[in-house]
Amino acid sequence: MIGEDKLDYTGFIERVYARLGLDLRYYKRRQMERRILSLMRRRGFQAYEDYYEAIMHDSALRQEFIDRVTINVSEFFRNGSRWNVLAEQVFLPLKDRERIKIWSSACSTGEEPYSLAMMLDRLGLLDKSVIEASDIDRPALDKARRGVYSEEALKKVADSYRSTYFLRTADGYQILPRLQAKVHFFWFDLLRSPYPDRAYDLILNRNVVIYFTDEGKDHLYRGLSRALKPGGYLFVGSTEQIFTPERYGLYLVAPFLYRKKM
Numbered sequence: 001m002i003g004e005d006k007l008d009y010t011g012f013i014e015r016v017y018a019r020l021g022l023d024l025r026y027y028k029r030r031q032m033e034r035r036i037l038s039l040m041r042r043r044g045f046q047a048y049e050d051y052y053e054a055i056m057h058d059s060a061l062r063q064e065f066i067d068r069v070t071i072n073v074s075e076f077f078r079n080g081s082r083w084n085v086l087a088e089q090v091f092l093p094l095k096d097r098e099r100i101k102i103w104s105s106a107c108s109t110g111e112e113p114y115s116l117a118m119m120l121d122r123l124g125l126l127d128k129s130v131i132e133a134s135d136i137d138r139p140a141l142d143k144a145r146r147g148v149y150s151e152e153a154l155k156k157v158a159d160s161y162r163s164t165y166f167l168r169t170a171d172g173y174q175i176l177p178r179l180q181a182k183v184h185f186f187w188f189d190l191l192r193s194p195y196p197d198r199a200y201d202l203i204l205n206r207n208v209v210i211y212f213t214d215e216g217k218d219h220l221y222r223g224l225s226r227a228l229k230p231g232g233y234l235f236v237g238s239t240e241q242i243f244t245p246e247r248y249g250l251y252l253v254a255p256f257l258y259r260k261k262m
């Protein structure tokens with residue numbers, strides 16, 4: 001039969017998983033399929049089969065594909081009012097702790113962990129904080145480690161922060177080495193890597209779960225809950241409420257902010 005052995009979406013993502021270890025089965029199909037098809041067509045491919053062969057043989061096309069499907073748009077202090085809640089409800093109560101351990105678990109190009117570093121510095125808590133930041137996208141992590149941003153990327157950063165925490169260089173705005181040194185970046189796949197046990201006082205997981213299926217979300221929240229210390233906080237994106245937080249041993253303390261039971 002004509003077309004019988006043509007690769008379809010499901011076959012394509014299975015092959016991608018087998019060869020690249022990138023598991024797109026837990027990402028919502030409609031969004032993901034549209035995203036992949038539009039990229040394929042922009043590059044002149046009509047069939048999944050041809051596109052699959054091309055990305056396996058051409059590293060630039062492959063990297064473009066990974067960047068596109070992992071979606072790494074970010075901002076400093078994204079959803080600003082939520083960050084005030086973080087300062088008041090999480091950082092101030094933790095201020096007497098000897099050490100505060102934080103994980104920005106889908107940090108993209110670094111805006112989120114550096115926002116944390118700036119805020120903690122302002123609150124006088126940076127020295128006792130450990131900030132870890134991870135992502136699945138290696139080029140995004142490379143950019144995060146460099147810590148250089150365009151003027152456009154800084155447009156929502158208050159002038160007082162810009163002048164205190166960035167150095168103007170020929171390439172743009174460089175985050176101050178003192179803050180950069182406080183953020184430890186590493187690669188981590190939220191759907192496949194093993195989660196640590198009771199490691200963090202606060203985890204940020206923002207604007208990634210929107211792309212996951214219910215099964216993917218379930219896996220993620222189990223892992224994040226395990227990684228929190230009892231009484232630790234989980235800060236999620238502003239469209240990402242967890243519908244049954246008690247399933248994961250969490251409860252709501254403020255919109256988009258959860259706490260793990262003691």
Ligand SMILES: C[S@@+](CC[C@H](N)C(=O)[O-])C[C@H]1O[C@@H](n2cnc3c(N)ncnc32)[C@H](O)[C@@H]1O
Pocket residue numbers: 070071072073074075078105106107108109112134135136137140188189190191205206207208237
């Ligand atoms: C839209 S960005 C969000 C960045 C930041 N948290 C924020 O809210 O601005 C989503 C990030 O999730 C990452 N991501 C997607 N799937 C992932 C996975 N399975 N494991 C880890 N990171 C993932 C992407 O690479 C991307 O950098």
